[in-house]
Amino acid sequence: xxxxxxxxxxxxxxxxxxxxxxxxxxxxxxxxxxxxxxxxxxxxxxxxxxxxxxxxxxxxxxxxxxxxxxxxxxxxxxxxxxxxxxxxxxxxxxxxxxxxxxxxxxxxxxxxxxxxxxxxxxxxxxxxxxxxxxxxxxxxxxxxxxxxxxxxxxxxxxxxxxxxxxxxxxxxxxxxxxxxxxxxxxxxxxxxxxxxxxxxxxxxxxxxxxxxxxxxxxxxxxxxxxxxxxxxxxxxxxxxxxxxxxxxxxxxxxxxxxxxxxxxxxxxxxxxxxxxxxxxxxxxxxxxxxxxxxxxxxxxxxxxxxxxxxxxxxxxxxxxxxxxxxxxxxxxxxxxxxxxxxxxxxxxxxxxxxxxxxxxxxxxxxxxxxxxxxxxxxxxxxxxxxxxxxxxxxxxxxxxxxxxxxxxxxxxxxxxxxxxxxxxxxxxxxxxxxxxxxxxxxxxxxxxxxxxxxxxxxxxxxxxxxxxxxxxxxxxxxxxxxxxxxxxxxxxx
Numbered sequence: 001x002x003x004x005x006x007x008x009x010x011x012x013x014x015x016x017x018x019x020x021x022x023x024x025x026x027x028x029x030x031x032x033x034x035x036x037x038x039x040x041x042x043x044x045x046x047x048x049x050x051x052x053x054x055x056x057x058x059x060x061x062x063x064x065x066x067x068x069x070x071x072x073x074x075x076x077x078x079x080x081x082x083x084x085x086x087x088x089x090x091x092x093x094x095x096x097x098x099x100x101x102x103x104x105x106x107x108x109x110x111x112x113x114x115x116x117x118x119x120x121x122x123x124x125x126x127x128x129x130x131x132x133x134x135x136x137x138x139x140x141x142x143x144x145x146x147x148x149x150x151x152x153x154x155x156x157x158x159x160x161x162x163x164x165x166x167x168x169x170x171x172x173x174x175x176x177x178x179x180x181x182x183x184x185x186x187x188x189x190x191x192x193x194x195x196x197x198x199x200x201x202x203x204x205x206x207x208x209x210x211x212x213x214x215x216x217x218x219x220x221x222x223x224x225x226x227x228x229x230x231x232x233x234x235x236x237x238x239x240x241x242x243x244x245x246x247x248x249x250x251x252x253x254x255x256x257x258x259x260x261x262x263x264x265x266x267x268x269x270x271x272x273x274x275x276x277x278x279x280x281x282x283x284x285x286x287x288x289x290x291x292x293x294x295x296x297x298x299x300x301x302x303x304x305x306x307x308x309x310x311x312x313x314x315x316x317x318x319x320x321x322x323x324x325x326x327x328x329x330x331x332x333x334x335x336x337x338x339x340x341x342x343x344x345x346x347x348x349x350x351x352x353x354x355x356x357x358x359x360x361x362x363x364x365x366x367x368x369x370x371x372x373x374x375x376x377x378x379x380x381x382x383x384x385x386x387x388x389x390x391x392x393x394x395x396x397x398x399x400x401x402x403x404x405x406x407x408x409x410x411x412x413x414x415x416x417x418x419x420x421x422x423x424x425x426x427x428x429x430x431x432x433x434x435x436x437x438x439x440x441x442x443x444x445x446x447x448x449x450x451x452x453x454x455x456x457x458x459x460x461x462x463x464x465x466x467x468x469x470x471x472x473x474x475x476x477x478x479x480x481x482x483x484x485x486x487x488x489x490x491x492x493x
Contacts, residue, residue: 030129030223030355031328032281034268035347037086037229038261039079039138039163040312041323042291042303045233045258049323050307053251053300054258058266059325062285066327067336067376071432073343073387074289077312077319079140079163080106081390082288082344083229087121087141087152089348089359089367091388093463095119096476097141099392102178107140109166109183110484114142115152116477120360122348123153126225129355132156134215136208137229138163144479150191154227157191158211161485164201165235184484194490201240204231205257209264213271220275223355230264232257233291233303252301269327279329282354282374284347286324290316309416309437315389315396316416317404317429317437326374333376339432341382341399346370364472386455391415394466395459398452402432405442405452411466426453 043049047056048063049070075085081092092098099105100113107113115121123133134156135149142148143161150157164186171183185198212228233239239257240246249255265285272278290312291303303312310316326332345367349359353369372380382401389397389404391414397406406417406427417427417437426449428442442449464470483489 029280030131031331032224032226032277033126033131033351033354034226034281034283035086035228036265036268036283036285037083037137037227038285038287039230039232039234040289040291040303041233041258041261041287042293042305042312043308043318043321043323044304044306045254045291045300046262046323048325051300051304054249054255054262056258056262058262058269059285062265062269062283062325062327063335065329065334066283066325067332067334067338067374069324069326069338069342069373071339071341071382072286072322072324073320073341074287074322075320075343075345076105076390077289077314077316078106079138079235079288083140084115086288086344086347087115087123088119089122089345089365090119091345091366091390091463093390093393093470093473094364094366095474098390100476105392107142107162108178109143109162109171110179110482111142112144112478112480112482113476114144114147114479116475117146117151118477119152119474120363121153122351123149123225123227125153125348125352125357125360126355127153127155129357130223131355132219132222132224133227134219134224135159135227135229136211136215137227138231139229142477143485144482145192146477146479148189148192156215157189159208159229160186160188160199160204160231163235164204164231164240168198182484184486187485187487189485189490192490194485194487197487201231201234202242202246204240205260205264206242206244209267212264213267216268216271217275220277225351228268229288230261232261237302254301254303279331282326282328282331284324284326286344287322289313290319290322293318307435311416314414314416315391315406317431319416320389328374332374336376338373338376340373340380341384341387342370342373343367343384343387346383350374363474386452386459388456388459388463390463393464395456395463398456398459399431400452400455402430403445403448403452404429404431404437405449405456407453407456428452
């Protein structure tokens with residue numbers, strides 16, 4: 001890392017604040033809200049969560065000045081369903097974004113499916129409260145015009161509509177499968193229009209960061225919401241980084257990309273301080289799911305979820321529990337840790353309350369207002385009686401308090417603990433004391449197994465399970481004739 005960059009990040013010490021009392025006064029005006037959402041970044045990939053190979057001085061500063069959440073979960077081990085939850089405050093099974101017959105669990109280019117415009121997004125909630133809403137980065141909730149961010153509550157969108165590995169070259173290798181032969185060059189979009197085809201992925205983090213800083217500067221005098229889903233580390237085996245970071249880390253391309261993400265975060269925090277709006281801005285930094293990890297689970301070349309168990313793309317704790325830091329000077333107590341369970345579904349209800357708005361009442365919203373946890377209120381506890389781990393349509397695990405139960409299964413396509421032909425017996429882990437989920441204590445706690453099996457049955461009735469529709473599921477949207485997003489098909493001329 002360049003000395004100047006490191007110096008700028010370490011300079012954050014000048015702004016470190018002492019921990020605040022738990023009864024912090026509510027903000028006098030609507031706070032700005034920023035969510036930085038990394039892609040496939042693992043629990044153990046940054047220094048505040050234990051990394052010894054990736055240098056993250058800006059995130060170290062953010063943790064010193066903010067609050068770490070060590071039991072913060074997403075709702076899926078993969079991109080699309082996880083992103084549906086952060087937008088809607090719901091399980092992806094609730095809004096039909098957990099699976100479809102064309103793409104499986106992750107939307108591919110030119111999919112006819114997308115997030116239903118009838119859903120209420122966090123951007124729409126905030127826009128009603130007078131917020132300027134912007135999204136910079138990876139969308140992945142539908143690349144067709146009715147599903148794009150500008151149709152889901154965002155005033156401004158700059159980024160790519162799906163994952164960084166969904167390139168034209170990959171599509172050509174797929175051929176007829178998933179309509180790969182028609183996949184376009186990886187597009188960068190400005191609002192609804194493709195402005196660049198075949199983007200240089202090495203420049204994505206740098207480009208996105210510059211655009212994010214511009215958005216903050218342009219909207220510093222009004223309340224704004226910036227959703228900043230980064231493209232990196234991404235879905236390729238060798239992530240991308242700009243010249244300033246490529247080849248500079250001790251952890252190969254994965255480390256290069258993370259150290260540039262760290263720099264990016266420092267740029268955002270520094271700009272807020274420079275503009276004098278840091279004390280009225282809440283910043284949340286997290287990831288969409290755990291890292292896929294290398295074949296050798298002890299390697300860090302494709303990220304690590306250690307000390308948690310398992311890979312991304314599964315229902316392992318390492319796939320669902322993600323590194324999370326909350327920063328809001330003089331509101332969020334500095335240098336503190338929250339060990340209570342919270343999730344990305346909580347952002348919509350929490351942001352609604354912070355903005356002076358209301359949570360939608362005409363539909364089920366699964367998330368909760370977690371202001372007490374964020375602000376470090378004394379004795380604040382998780383609002384979850386039960387939390388569910390789905391793999392597409394299949395319910396695989398339930399958590400309550402420290403207990404996580406993997407339910408017995410006859411069949412499954414992928415499982416972090418059961419082997420093929422096994423799975424007839426429940427697995428119970430205390431994920432607080434048994435960090436790596438190594439000790440099955442189901443036999444010692446039959447009453448807890450019974451309680452969690454009852455919660456699992458409630459989830460099945462509500463959200464569904466394999467070959468069993470739930471009573472309260474809503475549908476994704478679908479268009480009849482999807483077209484690839486290209487310079488020609490999206491032209492406004």
